[in-house]
Amino acid sequence: MPDPTMPRLGPTPPSWGWPGQGLGRAAHAACPPLYQATTVQGCGLYPFTAGSGAPAVGVPIGRHMIWGEVVALDPVDWVRANLATNPGVFVLGEPGVGKSAFSKRMAVGLAAFGTGVVVLGDLKGEYGGLVTRLGGQVVRIGWGLDRLNPLDSGALGQAVTALDGTSPERARALRAEIRSRRLDLLLALCLIARGSRGAAVTDAEELALGGALDLLARDAAQEPVIPQVMHVIETGDPEMCRAVLARSPQEYRELTDGILRTLARICQGLLQGLFDGPTTTPADLSAPAVSLDIHALDNAADDIVAAALLCTWAYGFGAIDAARAVGDTRHYLTVQDEMWRSLRAAPGLVERTDRLTRLNRQKGIGSIITTHSLSDLEALPTAEDQAKARGLVERSAITVMGALPDLELGRVHQVRSLTTREREMVASWSAPESWETDRPHPGRGKYLIKNAGRLGIPVEMHLTPGEIDLYNTDTAIRRQPVARLPV
Template identity: 45%
Template sequence: MDAGTAPQTPATAGRKARPHATHLELATAPGIVSPERAWEIYRHRPQPRWWGWATSGGGRAANVEEGALYQGTTAQVCGLYPFASGSGAAPRGVPIGRHMYTAEPIGLDPGEWVTSGLISNTGVWVQGQPGIGKSTIVKRLATGLSAFGFYLAIPGDVKGEYSALVDSLGGRVWRIGRGLHSLNPLDGGPLRDALRHASGVERDRLAETLRARQISLLEALIVIVRRAGMTVTERVVLGTALDAAARQASPGEPTIPDVLRGLDDPPDDLLSVSACDTPAQFRRDQRELRNSLRLLVNGAIRGLFDRESTVHADLSTPAMSLDLSALEDDDDDVIAAAMLCSWSWSAAMIDAARSSGAHRNVVQIQDELWRALRVAPGLVERSDALTRMNRHKGVVQIQVTHSLDDLEALPTEADRAKARGMAGRNNIMILGGMPAGEMDSLGNIVNVTSRESSLVSSWAAPPTWVAGGKHPGRGRYLIKSGQRIGLPVEMTLTASELQLYNTDTAWQKKKEPR
């Protein structure tokens, strides 16, 4: 800052300083002092206060006003200031990291974002390469929402990677498998208990909800074992047989063997809806349906879903997980059946809690989504009907997958279109490192700029073959919502999180005992 009158120093005493001369100019003027002394004077010159010199023309201001804030589109603003960047998000919610460019803290709470008008539904889609930290950010979000009072539900944990988190939160882990806990696909669970205590219109609504979910799940299981759809007649016969089995099992729960026995020895109402005159004719006409159910009882999934449930819901705990890791090495049809049953049971638990007045907001995680959808045609629609949760139920539904190519590998074009629609309905997308081609595919679902695509693609692999460095995509995510500029976030884990969220223990070297 230039000064109108330079302060007096021993070197300039008795001399009149020319206007706007700096200390260095005065000190180095010919015949005043040596260069060494000039530098010493300049280095120890008086410093102005932050509001300027208290001299004429010294720039002193008693008050410095704050800058004016202007808003405009990027097309307009960049014409005035070419270095404009997208704004960040208010740090309300679970702290998931800092903005990679502005360092501001970023919070994520789908429920808060809905109430504040940022989004219209609470669906979250998480996608990225294996090993870049998809489950890590999901666990961070689930842990934070649990602290906010959400109930954490993980139906169908194929790898068992969420069990440690549920245990640490004081929740309950149910391990499904042969010789372990069983899950009856027709078990209404807590929804059945709510039905017993309801009356009037509410009881009728719950009864229809339970029946629709039972039929949808049973049809999905039949599609899985036969790898094909059902005829209209088969669907009508199956619904009638299920109603008969439910009446006989009341007040308990029907099982798949109960439905099969009704088809082997059909009552009059089954003969009527199938237009058969004799039980022998019915068994002959419906042998495909009967054999499909028999595969559920005696086939590859024998012992898993053909008996009463030993799993019970407990909403007094903060979290619940249905651990399917005992089935991880089984065929995809076994995994798909287990995941669909788990999703349906969890949805029944949420409905029951809502109707009983013990409602809590829920965060529900569906990981390894693709394994349940690729087995047979029509499973996308059925799984969507079983698991779709809207914001009015207070559910944050997080769906996790590696790649849209997983969804493109579905059996039919109709399934692929429905899967893309399922991904697009999620208002929040969390994208980890992935190839450029994958980002191009995502462009058909969400608006991704070329700069955002390049950024996410740069996280896909290390730039060199030098080992020992941190993977560039580990802990980095792009949060997208609608047409907004994405939020590039880098997440740093605490010491306890590094241990709790670690999924690479099988590859870590064990320390040698001393």
């Protein structure tokens, strides 16, 4: 018989228990501890488990912001696991929300997995300490520092010599590739030297550059440098006249005077002391990581910075190809920051930059490209360049978004489809809720990982104490105490 003095209880108790004496009413409901386990280990709790199926392939980035499971990322292994179509990662976000921290977490994790890390043109000097801590090599390029020869074939030239006796066809193919790379880089540097309003390189000028490279390539004992290219064109021997299809010495002078002046500006003005001589410190890709540091040029003119970025990109990718040619089979990760600062220097640079990264999928090279805003695309010189640059973004199968305002998310939506909920989530990270000081930015360490047409993965990254010191890019601004009004 039920006790008639007890209250009648319903089939489902309230969240804090039934009220009444001895009925288990709780004045405070504590948050229960959170555990994570596989369905095999936690099968007895089923169906009280949840998960989003976030990939566990690669470097642990952080925890899923909804389900709490660990999210991992490795662009090359995602391609191998059929999770992505190409190994390009495009990182986008406001300043100060952790774009560099994301890239550095990826670099450290992949270096631990045996992937070679190459930072191409570190314009802010953010990666030098990290690369040094990993036992890598930092090549500091600048006036009075290291010098880099952008026409240096490096180990690729050594591979050609080794293959001459064993595989002549392969040796010829590598020579053709070296020539193509050198000519592409020279043409790009000439475009930068002539500026956004300068004349395009003519057919005769391109033939002159190619002819000079062919003549210099006959001397296998040394690598050509840009001043030598200029000297060969200026000498104008009969073979050079034939190369540009000039019918007389006078016509040859008329056809090559323009390119000579452009090369003179590169050697005696634009890049003097930087990229106009032999390489002083060759990149050692046997090291765990390599940084081509150009932060000494950060305050230089835009055309100098653009030329420096382009030269380091070409040299870095050439060094990786050289390692491949001599039997290196490991994967590589390249980091390119401030890409748009180079591309907007002159028309046509987007196409030449695109050639550097187009075959990364076949070569096993993952890439990270970072920028603040897709509005940088609109600053490129021509509509054709803008369309090709948009293709660079679209070709990066993985897009990582930090905190962004809604206007910027609209631009992203044009190249990477976002749901309404995704846009609201990323926009909510963009602005602090109050003017209260000493509080972190609400978007610090929060990212939405979009992979092709799949739903995005919201992940929050927490840094270890060692990472906080190593990844901090606000050292200078946070060195002084905050000025406060007296109370």
